[in-house]
Amino acid sequence: MPKSDDETLDRRPLHERMAADLRDEIMSGDLPPASSLPSTQRLKDRFGVSNATVQKALQILKDERLAIGRAGASVTVREHQQETVRPADFGKPAEPGESYPWLTEATKRGKRGSIHLLSVGEVRPPRDVAHRLGLSEEGTAIVREQVLSHDGEPVELVSSYYPLELAQGTALAEPRKIRGGTPALLAEMGHRPRLTVDRVSARVPTQKQYEALRLPTDLPILRTLRVVYSDGDRPIEVTVMAKAGHLYELQYEFE
Structure with missing residues:
Protein backbone atom coordinates (compact mmCIF):
# COMPACT_ATOMS: atom_id res chain seq x y z
CA MET A 1 0.00 0.00 0.00
CA ARG A 78 37.14 22.12 9.69
CA GLU A 79 40.20 20.25 8.44
CA HIS A 80 40.20 16.44 8.61
CA GLN A 81 36.56 16.21 9.55
CA GLN A 82 36.27 12.50 8.72
CA GLU A 83 39.09 10.02 9.21
CA THR A 84 39.45 6.67 7.46
CA VAL A 85 40.17 3.63 9.62
CA ARG A 86 41.44 0.37 8.10
CA PRO A 87 40.37 -2.48 10.43
CA ALA A 88 43.01 -4.74 8.85
CA ASP A 89 45.69 -2.58 10.49
CA PHE A 90 44.63 -3.65 13.98
CA GLY A 91 43.80 -7.35 13.76
CA LYS A 92 47.29 -8.84 13.67
CA PRO A 93 49.19 -9.51 16.90
CA ALA A 94 52.01 -7.12 17.70
CA GLU A 95 55.53 -8.53 17.39
CA PRO A 96 57.38 -9.15 20.68
CA GLY A 97 58.35 -5.84 22.26
CA GLU A 98 56.08 -3.77 20.02
CA SER A 99 53.25 -1.54 21.21
CA TYR A 100 49.58 -2.27 20.60
CA PRO A 101 48.86 -1.57 16.88
CA TRP A 102 46.40 1.20 17.80
CA LEU A 103 49.24 3.20 19.35
CA THR A 104 51.62 2.45 16.47
CA GLU A 105 49.09 3.55 13.84
CA ALA A 106 48.31 6.73 15.77
CA THR A 107 52.00 7.66 15.72
CA LYS A 108 52.15 7.06 11.97
CA ARG A 109 49.28 9.55 11.56
CA GLY A 110 51.08 12.16 13.63
CA LYS A 111 48.74 11.70 16.60
CA ARG A 112 49.19 10.76 20.23
CA GLY A 113 47.29 7.54 20.83
CA SER A 114 46.10 6.51 24.27
CA ILE A 115 44.04 3.73 25.81
CA HIS A 116 41.92 4.16 28.93
CA LEU A 117 40.82 0.91 30.57
CA LEU A 118 37.32 1.40 31.98
CA SER A 119 36.58 -1.98 33.54
CA VAL A 120 37.35 -5.70 33.56
CA GLY A 121 34.99 -8.30 34.96
CA GLU A 122 32.71 -11.31 34.52
CA VAL A 123 29.34 -10.52 32.93
CA ARG A 124 26.49 -11.99 30.95
CA PRO A 125 27.19 -10.65 27.45
CA PRO A 126 24.56 -9.20 25.11
CA ARG A 127 22.66 -11.93 23.29
CA ASP A 128 24.40 -11.41 19.93
CA VAL A 129 27.81 -11.66 21.63
CA ALA A 130 26.83 -14.72 23.68
CA HIS A 131 25.54 -16.46 20.54
CA ARG A 132 28.84 -15.98 18.73
CA LEU A 133 30.83 -17.16 21.75
CA GLY A 134 28.65 -20.27 21.87
CA LEU A 135 27.45 -19.56 25.43
CA SER A 136 24.38 -21.00 27.10
CA GLU A 137 21.41 -18.85 28.11
CA GLU A 138 22.97 -18.15 31.52
CA GLY A 139 26.58 -18.23 30.33
CA THR A 140 29.09 -15.56 31.33
CA ALA A 141 32.30 -14.20 29.87
CA ILE A 142 35.16 -11.90 30.79
CA VAL A 143 34.73 -8.39 29.38
CA ARG A 144 37.38 -5.71 28.95
CA GLU A 145 36.01 -2.20 28.26
CA GLN A 146 38.30 0.53 26.95
CA VAL A 147 38.19 3.96 25.30
CA LEU A 148 40.75 4.56 22.56
CA SER A 149 41.70 8.20 21.96
CA HIS A 150 43.70 10.42 19.60
CA ASP A 151 45.26 13.53 21.13
CA GLY A 152 42.92 13.25 24.09
CA GLU A 153 39.75 13.01 21.97
CA PRO A 154 37.82 9.72 22.26
CA VAL A 155 37.68 7.77 19.02
CA GLU A 156 36.26 4.38 19.92
CA LEU A 157 34.51 2.59 22.78
CA VAL A 158 35.62 -1.04 22.80
CA SER A 159 34.04 -3.93 24.72
CA SER A 160 35.87 -7.25 24.22
CA TYR A 161 34.45 -10.53 25.52
CA TYR A 162 36.38 -13.77 26.17
CA PRO A 163 35.24 -17.30 27.10
CA LEU A 164 35.72 -17.99 30.82
CA GLU A 165 37.68 -21.19 30.26
CA LEU A 166 40.15 -19.25 28.15
CA ALA A 167 40.44 -16.00 30.13
CA GLN A 168 40.19 -16.96 33.81
CA GLY A 169 43.54 -16.97 35.59
CA THR A 170 45.22 -14.98 32.81
CA ALA A 171 46.01 -11.30 32.23
CA LEU A 172 42.76 -11.06 30.24
CA ALA A 173 40.83 -11.15 33.54
CA GLU A 174 43.07 -8.65 35.33
CA PRO A 175 42.23 -4.90 35.53
CA ARG A 176 45.42 -3.76 33.82
CA LYS A 177 46.59 -2.96 30.32
CA ILE A 178 48.18 -5.70 28.24
CA ARG A 179 51.39 -4.78 26.45
CA GLY A 180 51.05 -5.43 22.74
CA GLY A 181 47.28 -5.82 23.09
CA THR A 182 45.08 -8.86 23.54
CA PRO A 183 45.83 -10.37 20.07
CA ALA A 184 49.50 -10.67 21.08
CA LEU A 185 48.57 -12.23 24.44
CA LEU A 186 46.16 -14.70 22.83
CA ALA A 187 48.90 -15.74 20.40
CA GLU A 188 51.31 -16.27 23.31
CA MET A 189 48.65 -18.42 25.00
CA GLY A 190 48.50 -20.68 21.92
CA HIS A 191 45.32 -19.16 20.47
CA ARG A 192 46.66 -17.29 17.48
CA PRO A 193 43.92 -15.40 15.59
CA ARG A 194 43.23 -17.12 12.23
CA LEU A 195 40.04 -15.51 10.95
CA THR A 196 38.24 -12.25 11.75
CA VAL A 197 34.63 -11.55 10.76
CA ASP A 198 33.22 -8.01 11.04
CA ARG A 199 29.56 -7.03 10.98
CA VAL A 200 29.12 -3.27 10.68
CA SER A 201 25.86 -1.44 11.31
CA ALA A 202 24.65 2.07 12.07
CA ARG A 203 22.96 2.57 15.44
CA VAL A 204 21.58 5.36 17.58
CA PRO A 205 24.11 5.62 20.44
CA THR A 206 23.35 4.18 23.85
CA GLN A 207 23.81 6.38 26.91
CA LYS A 208 27.18 4.79 27.63
CA GLN A 209 28.38 5.29 24.04
CA TYR A 210 27.08 8.88 23.98
CA GLU A 211 28.98 9.78 27.14
CA ALA A 212 32.18 7.81 26.46
CA LEU A 213 32.57 9.25 22.94
CA ARG A 214 31.46 12.76 24.04
CA LEU A 215 28.94 12.92 21.22
CA PRO A 216 27.30 16.30 20.63
CA THR A 217 24.06 14.94 19.13
CA ASP A 218 22.34 11.60 18.58
CA LEU A 219 23.92 11.08 15.15
CA PRO A 220 24.37 7.37 14.40
CA ILE A 221 27.47 5.55 15.52
CA LEU A 222 29.29 2.92 13.51
CA ARG A 223 28.92 -0.32 15.46
CA THR A 224 31.26 -3.17 14.56
CA LEU A 225 30.62 -6.65 15.93
CA ARG A 226 33.90 -8.50 15.47
CA VAL A 227 34.38 -12.24 15.97
CA VAL A 228 37.93 -13.60 16.08
CA TYR A 229 38.46 -17.30 15.47
CA SER A 230 41.49 -19.45 16.21
CA ASP A 231 42.34 -22.99 15.12
CA GLY A 232 39.35 -25.25 14.53
CA ASP A 233 37.07 -22.21 14.05
CA ARG A 234 37.05 -21.66 17.80
CA PRO A 235 35.75 -18.18 18.77
CA ILE A 236 38.30 -16.66 21.15
CA GLU A 237 37.16 -13.04 21.20
CA VAL A 238 34.00 -11.11 20.36
CA THR A 239 34.30 -7.33 20.38
CA VAL A 240 31.74 -4.54 20.08
CA MET A 241 33.32 -1.30 18.80
CA ALA A 242 31.54 2.04 18.54
CA LYS A 243 32.77 5.11 16.64
CA ALA A 244 31.16 8.48 15.85
CA GLY A 245 29.66 7.94 12.39
CA HIS A 246 30.16 11.55 11.25
CA LEU A 247 33.86 11.59 12.14
CA TYR A 248 35.09 8.17 11.03
CA GLU A 249 34.64 5.78 8.14
CA LEU A 250 35.82 2.18 7.71
CA GLN A 251 37.84 1.03 4.70
CA TYR A 252 37.87 -2.64 3.68
CA GLU A 253 39.94 -3.96 0.77
CA PHE A 254 39.36 -7.12 -1.24
CA GLU A 255 41.21 -9.05 -3.93
Missing part, protein backbone atom coordinates in the same frame (compact mmCIF):
# COMPACT_ATOMS: atom_id res chain seq x y z
CA PRO A 2 1.58 3.37 -0.98
CA LYS A 3 2.33 5.84 1.77
CA SER A 4 0.38 9.07 2.08
CA ASP A 5 2.10 12.41 1.61
CA ASP A 6 2.10 12.97 5.38
CA GLU A 7 3.99 9.71 5.95
CA THR A 8 6.76 10.61 3.50
CA LEU A 9 7.47 14.09 4.92
CA ASP A 10 10.67 14.76 6.85
CA ARG A 11 9.32 15.49 10.32
CA ARG A 12 12.57 16.75 11.81
CA PRO A 13 12.75 20.43 12.89
CA LEU A 14 13.79 22.69 10.03
CA HIS A 15 17.21 23.52 11.48
CA GLU A 16 18.00 19.78 11.78
CA ARG A 17 17.01 19.23 8.15
CA MET A 18 19.21 22.15 7.13
CA ALA A 19 22.13 20.77 9.10
CA ALA A 20 21.62 17.33 7.53
CA ASP A 21 21.92 18.71 3.98
CA LEU A 22 24.97 20.80 4.82
CA ARG A 23 26.54 17.90 6.72
CA ASP A 24 26.19 15.68 3.65
CA GLU A 25 27.87 18.33 1.46
CA ILE A 26 30.75 18.59 3.94
CA MET A 27 31.24 14.84 4.24
CA SER A 28 31.01 14.26 0.48
CA GLY A 29 33.59 16.97 -0.23
CA ASP A 30 31.26 19.41 -2.00
CA LEU A 31 32.18 21.78 0.82
CA PRO A 32 35.88 20.94 1.25
CA PRO A 33 38.00 21.53 4.37
CA ALA A 34 38.91 25.19 5.01
CA SER A 35 36.20 26.42 2.63
CA SER A 36 33.59 28.89 3.82
CA LEU A 37 29.99 27.86 4.18
CA PRO A 38 27.47 29.98 2.24
CA SER A 39 26.59 33.28 3.88
CA THR A 40 23.62 33.54 6.22
CA GLN A 41 21.65 35.38 3.55
CA ARG A 42 22.33 32.69 0.94
CA LEU A 43 21.31 29.96 3.37
CA LYS A 44 18.13 31.87 4.23
CA ASP A 45 17.29 32.16 0.53
CA ARG A 46 18.16 28.54 -0.25
CA PHE A 47 16.15 27.00 2.58
CA GLY A 48 13.50 29.68 3.00
CA VAL A 49 14.20 30.09 6.71
CA SER A 50 14.83 32.80 9.28
CA ASN A 51 18.19 34.01 10.53
CA ALA A 52 17.62 32.21 13.85
CA THR A 53 17.04 28.89 12.06
CA VAL A 54 20.28 29.29 10.09
CA GLN A 55 22.22 29.96 13.29
CA LYS A 56 20.74 26.89 15.00
CA ALA A 57 21.71 24.71 12.01
CA LEU A 58 25.26 26.09 11.96
CA GLN A 59 25.58 25.51 15.71
CA ILE A 60 24.81 21.82 15.18
CA LEU A 61 27.68 21.56 12.67
CA LYS A 62 30.01 23.36 15.08
CA ASP A 63 29.00 21.06 17.93
CA GLU A 64 29.73 18.07 15.69
CA ARG A 65 33.23 19.41 14.97
CA LEU A 66 32.46 19.71 11.26
CA ALA A 67 32.59 23.53 11.13
CA ILE A 68 34.20 26.34 13.04
CA GLY A 69 33.39 30.04 13.39
CA ARG A 70 31.69 32.58 15.59
CA ALA A 71 28.53 34.63 15.40
CA GLY A 72 28.84 37.50 12.94
CA ALA A 73 31.82 35.94 11.13
CA SER A 74 32.13 33.44 8.32
CA VAL A 75 31.85 29.76 9.22
CA THR A 76 34.38 27.40 7.66
CA VAL A 77 34.65 23.64 7.27
Whole structure:
Protein backbone atom coordinates (compact mmCIF):
# COMPACT_ATOMS: atom_id res chain seq x y z
CA MET A 1 0.00 0.00 0.00
CA PRO A 2 1.58 3.37 -0.98
CA LYS A 3 2.33 5.84 1.77
CA SER A 4 0.38 9.07 2.08
CA ASP A 5 2.10 12.41 1.61
CA ASP A 6 2.10 12.97 5.38
CA GLU A 7 3.99 9.71 5.95
CA THR A 8 6.76 10.61 3.50
CA LEU A 9 7.47 14.09 4.92
CA ASP A 10 10.67 14.76 6.85
CA ARG A 11 9.32 15.49 10.32
CA ARG A 12 12.57 16.75 11.81
CA PRO A 13 12.75 20.43 12.89
CA LEU A 14 13.79 22.69 10.03
CA HIS A 15 17.21 23.52 11.48
CA GLU A 16 18.00 19.78 11.78
CA ARG A 17 17.01 19.23 8.15
CA MET A 18 19.21 22.15 7.13
CA ALA A 19 22.13 20.77 9.10
CA ALA A 20 21.62 17.33 7.53
CA ASP A 21 21.92 18.71 3.98
CA LEU A 22 24.97 20.80 4.82
CA ARG A 23 26.54 17.90 6.72
CA ASP A 24 26.19 15.68 3.65
CA GLU A 25 27.87 18.33 1.46
CA ILE A 26 30.75 18.59 3.94
CA MET A 27 31.24 14.84 4.24
CA SER A 28 31.01 14.26 0.48
CA GLY A 29 33.59 16.97 -0.23
CA ASP A 30 31.26 19.41 -2.00
CA LEU A 31 32.18 21.78 0.82
CA PRO A 32 35.88 20.94 1.25
CA PRO A 33 38.00 21.53 4.37
CA ALA A 34 38.91 25.19 5.01
CA SER A 35 36.20 26.42 2.63
CA SER A 36 33.59 28.89 3.82
CA LEU A 37 29.99 27.86 4.18
CA PRO A 38 27.47 29.98 2.24
CA SER A 39 26.59 33.28 3.88
CA THR A 40 23.62 33.54 6.22
CA GLN A 41 21.65 35.38 3.55
CA ARG A 42 22.33 32.69 0.94
CA LEU A 43 21.31 29.96 3.37
CA LYS A 44 18.13 31.87 4.23
CA ASP A 45 17.29 32.16 0.53
CA ARG A 46 18.16 28.54 -0.25
CA PHE A 47 16.15 27.00 2.58
CA GLY A 48 13.50 29.68 3.00
CA VAL A 49 14.20 30.09 6.71
CA SER A 50 14.83 32.80 9.28
CA ASN A 51 18.19 34.01 10.53
CA ALA A 52 17.62 32.21 13.85
CA THR A 53 17.04 28.89 12.06
CA VAL A 54 20.28 29.29 10.09
CA GLN A 55 22.22 29.96 13.29
CA LYS A 56 20.74 26.89 15.00
CA ALA A 57 21.71 24.71 12.01
CA LEU A 58 25.26 26.09 11.96
CA GLN A 59 25.58 25.51 15.71
CA ILE A 60 24.81 21.82 15.18
CA LEU A 61 27.68 21.56 12.67
CA LYS A 62 30.01 23.36 15.08
CA ASP A 63 29.00 21.06 17.93
CA GLU A 64 29.73 18.07 15.69
CA ARG A 65 33.23 19.41 14.97
CA LEU A 66 32.46 19.71 11.26
CA ALA A 67 32.59 23.53 11.13
CA ILE A 68 34.20 26.34 13.04
CA GLY A 69 33.39 30.04 13.39
CA ARG A 70 31.69 32.58 15.59
CA ALA A 71 28.53 34.63 15.40
CA GLY A 72 28.84 37.50 12.94
CA ALA A 73 31.82 35.94 11.13
CA SER A 74 32.13 33.44 8.32
CA VAL A 75 31.85 29.76 9.22
CA THR A 76 34.38 27.40 7.66
CA VAL A 77 34.65 23.64 7.27
CA ARG A 78 37.14 22.12 9.69
CA GLU A 79 40.20 20.25 8.44
CA HIS A 80 40.20 16.44 8.61
CA GLN A 81 36.56 16.21 9.55
CA GLN A 82 36.27 12.50 8.72
CA GLU A 83 39.09 10.02 9.21
CA THR A 84 39.45 6.67 7.46
CA VAL A 85 40.17 3.63 9.62
CA ARG A 86 41.44 0.37 8.10
CA PRO A 87 40.37 -2.48 10.43
CA ALA A 88 43.01 -4.74 8.85
CA ASP A 89 45.69 -2.58 10.49
CA PHE A 90 44.63 -3.65 13.98
CA GLY A 91 43.80 -7.35 13.76
CA LYS A 92 47.29 -8.84 13.67
CA PRO A 93 49.19 -9.51 16.90
CA ALA A 94 52.01 -7.12 17.70
CA GLU A 95 55.53 -8.53 17.39
CA PRO A 96 57.38 -9.15 20.68
CA GLY A 97 58.35 -5.84 22.26
CA GLU A 98 56.08 -3.77 20.02
CA SER A 99 53.25 -1.54 21.21
CA TYR A 100 49.58 -2.27 20.60
CA PRO A 101 48.86 -1.57 16.88
CA TRP A 102 46.40 1.20 17.80
CA LEU A 103 49.24 3.20 19.35
CA THR A 104 51.62 2.45 16.47
CA GLU A 105 49.09 3.55 13.84
CA ALA A 106 48.31 6.73 15.77
CA THR A 107 52.00 7.66 15.72
CA LYS A 108 52.15 7.06 11.97
CA ARG A 109 49.28 9.55 11.56
CA GLY A 110 51.08 12.16 13.63
CA LYS A 111 48.74 11.70 16.60
CA ARG A 112 49.19 10.76 20.23
CA GLY A 113 47.29 7.54 20.83
CA SER A 114 46.10 6.51 24.27
CA ILE A 115 44.04 3.73 25.81
CA HIS A 116 41.92 4.16 28.93
CA LEU A 117 40.82 0.91 30.57
CA LEU A 118 37.32 1.40 31.98
CA SER A 119 36.58 -1.98 33.54
CA VAL A 120 37.35 -5.70 33.56
CA GLY A 121 34.99 -8.30 34.96
CA GLU A 122 32.71 -11.31 34.52
CA VAL A 123 29.34 -10.52 32.93
CA ARG A 124 26.49 -11.99 30.95
CA PRO A 125 27.19 -10.65 27.45
CA PRO A 126 24.56 -9.20 25.11
CA ARG A 127 22.66 -11.93 23.29
CA ASP A 128 24.40 -11.41 19.93
CA VAL A 129 27.81 -11.66 21.63
CA ALA A 130 26.83 -14.72 23.68
CA HIS A 131 25.54 -16.46 20.54
CA ARG A 132 28.84 -15.98 18.73
CA LEU A 133 30.83 -17.16 21.75
CA GLY A 134 28.65 -20.27 21.87
CA LEU A 135 27.45 -19.56 25.43
CA SER A 136 24.38 -21.00 27.10
CA GLU A 137 21.41 -18.85 28.11
CA GLU A 138 22.97 -18.15 31.52
CA GLY A 139 26.58 -18.23 30.33
CA THR A 140 29.09 -15.56 31.33
CA ALA A 141 32.30 -14.20 29.87
CA ILE A 142 35.16 -11.90 30.79
CA VAL A 143 34.73 -8.39 29.38
CA ARG A 144 37.38 -5.71 28.95
CA GLU A 145 36.01 -2.20 28.26
CA GLN A 146 38.30 0.53 26.95
CA VAL A 147 38.19 3.96 25.30
CA LEU A 148 40.75 4.56 22.56
CA SER A 149 41.70 8.20 21.96
CA HIS A 150 43.70 10.42 19.60
CA ASP A 151 45.26 13.53 21.13
CA GLY A 152 42.92 13.25 24.09
CA GLU A 153 39.75 13.01 21.97
CA PRO A 154 37.82 9.72 22.26
CA VAL A 155 37.68 7.77 19.02
CA GLU A 156 36.26 4.38 19.92
CA LEU A 157 34.51 2.59 22.78
CA VAL A 158 35.62 -1.04 22.80
CA SER A 159 34.04 -3.93 24.72
CA SER A 160 35.87 -7.25 24.22
CA TYR A 161 34.45 -10.53 25.52
CA TYR A 162 36.38 -13.77 26.17
CA PRO A 163 35.24 -17.30 27.10
CA LEU A 164 35.72 -17.99 30.82
CA GLU A 165 37.68 -21.19 30.26
CA LEU A 166 40.15 -19.25 28.15
CA ALA A 167 40.44 -16.00 30.13
CA GLN A 168 40.19 -16.96 33.81
CA GLY A 169 43.54 -16.97 35.59
CA THR A 170 45.22 -14.98 32.81
CA ALA A 171 46.01 -11.30 32.23
CA LEU A 172 42.76 -11.06 30.24
CA ALA A 173 40.83 -11.15 33.54
CA GLU A 174 43.07 -8.65 35.33
CA PRO A 175 42.23 -4.90 35.53
CA ARG A 176 45.42 -3.76 33.82
CA LYS A 177 46.59 -2.96 30.32
CA ILE A 178 48.18 -5.70 28.24
CA ARG A 179 51.39 -4.78 26.45
CA GLY A 180 51.05 -5.43 22.74
CA GLY A 181 47.28 -5.82 23.09
CA THR A 182 45.08 -8.86 23.54
CA PRO A 183 45.83 -10.37 20.07
CA ALA A 184 49.50 -10.67 21.08
CA LEU A 185 48.57 -12.23 24.44
CA LEU A 186 46.16 -14.70 22.83
CA ALA A 187 48.90 -15.74 20.40
CA GLU A 188 51.31 -16.27 23.31
CA MET A 189 48.65 -18.42 25.00
CA GLY A 190 48.50 -20.68 21.92
CA HIS A 191 45.32 -19.16 20.47
CA ARG A 192 46.66 -17.29 17.48
CA PRO A 193 43.92 -15.40 15.59
CA ARG A 194 43.23 -17.12 12.23
CA LEU A 195 40.04 -15.51 10.95
CA THR A 196 38.24 -12.25 11.75
CA VAL A 197 34.63 -11.55 10.76
CA ASP A 198 33.22 -8.01 11.04
CA ARG A 199 29.56 -7.03 10.98
CA VAL A 200 29.12 -3.27 10.68
CA SER A 201 25.86 -1.44 11.31
CA ALA A 202 24.65 2.07 12.07
CA ARG A 203 22.96 2.57 15.44
CA VAL A 204 21.58 5.36 17.58
CA PRO A 205 24.11 5.62 20.44
CA THR A 206 23.35 4.18 23.85
CA GLN A 207 23.81 6.38 26.91
CA LYS A 208 27.18 4.79 27.63
CA GLN A 209 28.38 5.29 24.04
CA TYR A 210 27.08 8.88 23.98
CA GLU A 211 28.98 9.78 27.14
CA ALA A 212 32.18 7.81 26.46
CA LEU A 213 32.57 9.25 22.94
CA ARG A 214 31.46 12.76 24.04
CA LEU A 215 28.94 12.92 21.22
CA PRO A 216 27.30 16.30 20.63
CA THR A 217 24.06 14.94 19.13
CA ASP A 218 22.34 11.60 18.58
CA LEU A 219 23.92 11.08 15.15
CA PRO A 220 24.37 7.37 14.40
CA ILE A 221 27.47 5.55 15.52
CA LEU A 222 29.29 2.92 13.51
CA ARG A 223 28.92 -0.32 15.46
CA THR A 224 31.26 -3.17 14.56
CA LEU A 225 30.62 -6.65 15.93
CA ARG A 226 33.90 -8.50 15.47
CA VAL A 227 34.38 -12.24 15.97
CA VAL A 228 37.93 -13.60 16.08
CA TYR A 229 38.46 -17.30 15.47
CA SER A 230 41.49 -19.45 16.21
CA ASP A 231 42.34 -22.99 15.12
CA GLY A 232 39.35 -25.25 14.53
CA ASP A 233 37.07 -22.21 14.05
CA ARG A 234 37.05 -21.66 17.80
CA PRO A 235 35.75 -18.18 18.77
CA ILE A 236 38.30 -16.66 21.15
CA GLU A 237 37.16 -13.04 21.20
CA VAL A 238 34.00 -11.11 20.36
CA THR A 239 34.30 -7.33 20.38
CA VAL A 240 31.74 -4.54 20.08
CA MET A 241 33.32 -1.30 18.80
CA ALA A 242 31.54 2.04 18.54
CA LYS A 243 32.77 5.11 16.64
CA ALA A 244 31.16 8.48 15.85
CA GLY A 245 29.66 7.94 12.39
CA HIS A 246 30.16 11.55 11.25
CA LEU A 247 33.86 11.59 12.14
CA TYR A 248 35.09 8.17 11.03
CA GLU A 249 34.64 5.78 8.14
CA LEU A 250 35.82 2.18 7.71
CA GLN A 251 37.84 1.03 4.70
CA TYR A 252 37.87 -2.64 3.68
CA GLU A 253 39.94 -3.96 0.77
CA PHE A 254 39.36 -7.12 -1.24
CA GLU A 255 41.21 -9.05 -3.93
